[in-house]
Amino acid sequence: MTERNTDNPDIIDLLPRLEDADAGVRRIALIELADLEDLDALPWLTDALLVDAADEVRAEAARLLEAWEEPEVVQALCAALADTAEPVRLAAAQSLSELKSLEAGQLILPWATHADVFVRASALRALRELRLEDAAGPALLALSDQDAGVRREAVGILGWLKHQPAVPALAALAATEPDTEVRRAAIGALGLARDVSVLPALVAALADTAWQVREEAATTLGKVGHVQAGPALVQALADDYWQVRLRAARALGRLRHVEALDALGELLGHGIANLRKEAALALGELGQARAMPVLQAAEADSDPEVRKAVRIALTQLRGTV
Incomplete structure (x- = not known):
């Protein structure tokens, strides 16, 4: 146990209940203790997290500590990631993910290579924010972790950091990773690169077996912003899933890929209103006056959001002629 010293009468009044034989009494006392927002209360909170016999009390302590950034709190929450009770582990992981200081991150770093899968994944999740x-070094190592959840969190870190040295590894992961969510995350993280080196991986992902990955690839190609992606995105406008078509339409609008005009015009007759709306907006971004007739034909669309998008597109086009 940590050393406990206080002259706060409110804390002193709570001491008998904090040591009560009934776990429910101890839990309520902890809540009242945390409400005091006194640093002197931390030893009781961290000890409750680490040594209390009741799972419910330890879990409550983990939740209550989310607002504290002190080193002893961070260390206690990290240790609680390996608790025997799942509610405690989950609460500790959530509280760690709420931390905001870089100093806290330095204390979390060693836990990113812990032997336990849950501990590794939770530490990486906290570091991402x-x-x-x-954190880039541990994240790069974790890309080859045996657990998909750990790999996914590692990809998230590298994407948020915009860690350019990770681009080749992320591109390889996008092509070979067996887990759909990890492939999708890797594709999204490739948006950190603004050069053509990522285009082959992103274009290949437009043919992925999982529509969620294809959707992410279309989105990322729009963010990367290279016109060379235009032909592949035009093909994606015929994808079996409208969600992929929508993202491809949005990307083509951003790229102002004129060759997509006819294919985008055809989407104005699609049964999904969101897709018609996106196609209309993309046609406006192309800046081609010859798109006006097909847009004018859509001014009476049954959906008000589509009609609004058509008006916006027509206004854009009238400014170009």
Whole structure:
């Protein structure tokens, strides 16, 4: 147990209940203790997290500690990731993910290579939000972790950091990773690169077996913003899933890929209103006056959001002629 010293009368009044034989009494006392927002309360909170006999009390302590950034709190939450009770582990992981200081990140870093899968994944998840440059090394190593959840969190870190040295590894992961969500995350993270080196991986992903990956590939190609992606995105406008078509239409609008005009015009007759809306907006971004007739024909669309998108597109086009 950590050393406990306080002259706060409110804390002193709570001590008998904090040591009560009934776990429910101890849990409520912890809540009242945390409400005091006094640093002197931390030893009782961290000890409750680490040594209390009741799972419910340890889990409550983990939840209550989410607002604290002190080193002893971070260390206690990291240790609780390996607790025997799942509710405690989950609460500790959630509280760690709420931390905002880079100093906290330095304390979390060693746990990213822990032997336990849950601990590794939770530590990486917490590090992602902090955008700590030192986390890039452990994240790169974790790309080859045996657990898909760990790999997914590692990809998230590298994407948030925009870690350029990770681009080749992410491109390889996008092509060979067996887990759909990890492939999707890797494709999204490739958006950190603004050069043509990522185009082969992204274009290949437009033919992925999972529509979610194809959708992500279309989105990322729009963000990367290279006109060479235009032909592949035009093909994606015929994807079996409308979600992929929608993202491809959006990307083509951003790229102002004129060759997509006819294919986008055909989408104005699609049964999904969201897709018609996106196609209309993309046609406006192309800046081609010859798109006006097909847009004018869609001014009476049954969906008000589509009609609004058509008006926006026509206004854009009238400004170009």
